[in-house]
Amino acid sequence: MSDVLDKKDFQIIKEGITYPKGIKAAGIKSGIRFIKKDLALIYSEKIANSCGMFTKNKFKAAPLIVTEKNLSLSKGKLQAILINSGIANACTGDKGLADAWETVSYVSDDLKINKEHIAVTSTGKIGEFLPLIKIKTGLKEAIKKLSIHGGTEAAEAILTTDTEKKEIAVSFDLNGQEVRIGGMAKGSGMIHPNMATMLGFITSDIFIKGKLLQDALKEVVEKTFNMISVDGDTSTNDMVLLMANGLAGNQLITEKNDVYDKFLEALYYVAEYLAKCIAKDGEGATKLIEVEVQNASSYNDAKKIAKAVINSPLVKTAIFGKDPNWGRILAAAGYSGAVVDTEKVDLYLKEKIVENGQPLKFSRQAIHKYLEISDEVKILIDLKMGKESAIAWGCDLTYDYVKINTKYS
Amino acid sequence: MSDVLDKKDFQIIKEGITYPKGIKAAGIKSGIRFIKKDLALIYSEKIANSCGMFTKNKFKAAPLIVTEKNLSLSKGKLQAILINSGIANACTGDKGLADAWETVSYVSDDLKINKEHIAVTSTGKIGEFLPLIKIKTGLKEAIKKLSIHGGTEAAEAILTTDTEKKEIAVSFDLNGQEVRIGGMAKGSGMIHPNMATMLGFITSDIFIKGKLLQDALKEVVEKTFNMISVDGDTSTNDMVLLMANGLAGNQLITEKNDVYDKFLEALYYVAEYLAKCIAKDGEGATKLIEVEVQNASSYNDAKKIAKAVINSPLVKTAIFGKDPNWGRILAAAGYSGAVVDTEKVDLYLKEKIVENGQPLKFSRQAIHKYLEISDEVKILIDLKMGKESAIAWGCDLTYDYVKINTKYS
8 A cells, every 4th residue: 555645546635633624633732741742632513433452461551441342332432532641651550540530520511422432542651640730721722722723732731751743634535525644643752563652633524424443443453553653562552543524525425446445545644653753762762664575474473473573672783783684684584483484585775785684785985875874764574475574664674763762760 | 490499409510511420512613603602512422302382483593403303313413512702694585504513513523423423503693694604613623612510601602792611510319319400591582481592501311211201301391491581582593402311320210200299399490590590690680589479260361371471571670670660560470461350369479569450558668678688589470260270480671781782773
């Protein structure tokens, strides 16, 4: 699907979650963090078909439990999402859970909407309790500021150690009706498959059945957000939420036809864009690394290898060092657990440098130069065994990763 | 088995593989590396019952293929082991394999022993060919220097980015006969369970059936060498070899009785000592980290958690930063894949700091101080679910890890 851009099937807009019709947002400083914005609110004028994907970490943070519960009670409907950064409300036991419910009440009272239509999410330090008064007060300010231009401020308020906001929007035509999708995300450390302290929020005005919306999110997240890795650590708070309020006015999508595929393609673009932003903005990262595995016997094998390579500290430090250390890449493929015929593997880093498992003669200096000047480094592994492929994204491992994570708490 | 020392069942000697009767060794400079020793030879006067454990990396290096083949041809007998550092002879295809066989011929010719009684091992850069002339010439010098005092020089010659040699020996009494075990190892980067660029060589003069020797090695390696991790990368060249030449004069051990157990205990001590040395000397490491998981439902669960915690870059950087960031430890336990009751877990870092999944009040400063002054940091996780436990060892993640691995090739 990486050629979607060429197809000109949709337009790309720089920002963000408030681009779809009927979506407002705000991002404000509530005082949880010292200087930065720390509270974001997303609001849909109309109750929206909604769904989410959540961390597989056993220590699931309180807000995730609450949000999953509400999505279940409301049978997949949301109208507002409250997000705070600074404190994760994870490992906080019964009090943490009660606190998360309390913040749901605040939103329900102030926006006059049903509790079950509210999602709450948190990101930041584990084991600390939410400052409820600050959130209660901050929420009132956020509601006052809710605006169709509030997407960027919301995208700023959800960041932690991220260096840049991450937002995008697209629009496309469905039988003469313009449909819009907007998204924002935060990432940085503790980023790994199966949802990391990675938050993703995607809004749309598309009119689509809830079940199809969920299928679309699952399919797309597996190949985008779940294929990025900063450090292999899966957080307690990962979550991706998708709301679709139907205000675009398209005919209700009820089956997986061409129209659904068009939506899927656009959704995939938004999710891949945000996922790559997260990988590129990994703590201390200087480069985005893309690992593509081609011609594996199974998708699972392709995925295992792509993830093993993207997670390898030795590969990550080599890329940081602009070192075409192909041996480390093959070694990672070799320990991934996937089926590999070591005498067949080709490896490309700018050019083909390994053929049938053995190094070709190549100019180290040319590859070094490529690694030096490229913000995005692409590693391609051709297994020459089958027809399945997978792509994973990550970043290099640098002094600054160590610095940031040494001084965090 | 960590209380073996208290039992005074055996004596501990500082060095090394030549301590057992009939074992000689040498370590010399053959010129593969610029300045450092790079070629080691271990020789047993008598053909020894021998066995090995090998990397599970699909890209298995040529010398491992040769050594496994010889162990199979000789039905578990070795008389000499040749080890070079500097070049791994991995991903070198047919020529690499032929080269490894060629080095076997050199040893066979010069020592006048059967080819099938020879093991060869390599560690260093991947994808480069062995300089055969240097090895051929160096071998002659090594043979001249073979000595019962050559253990330490051999231990030095097998190192790569290690900062210290790793050797140990023990002796114990079996029904009036003194039995000895000696060992040496190298580690540093690319160290992860299932054999890393970790080489371990253990010699003994015990008289024991080959099958029992193999069982003992497997049992011990699983709980020692395979429970260490520096960076989660499993190398192409990992290998642990064990030779037992029977010269101690004890009665042949033919079954798993008390005598076997005594040997097992001593072997475990040697292997654990070497494994911990490797973990502690991980690239750039300033601290050994020991993670013990207690009262898991299964050994497998205990192992999964211990390994997830020891592998977590966020835990490793936190320890380097002297930061009692218990949340990262629990998060790693949570994503390990093991069964965890998040409301039961206790966590100890110097003292109990988490109870039933929630933080206790503790002095951050006191724990910070503990992390500051300790060369060995112990993390204890009590799952309170069953009776199984596991221990894993690793090291902190530091600026120097990045530095070393950025500049390697």
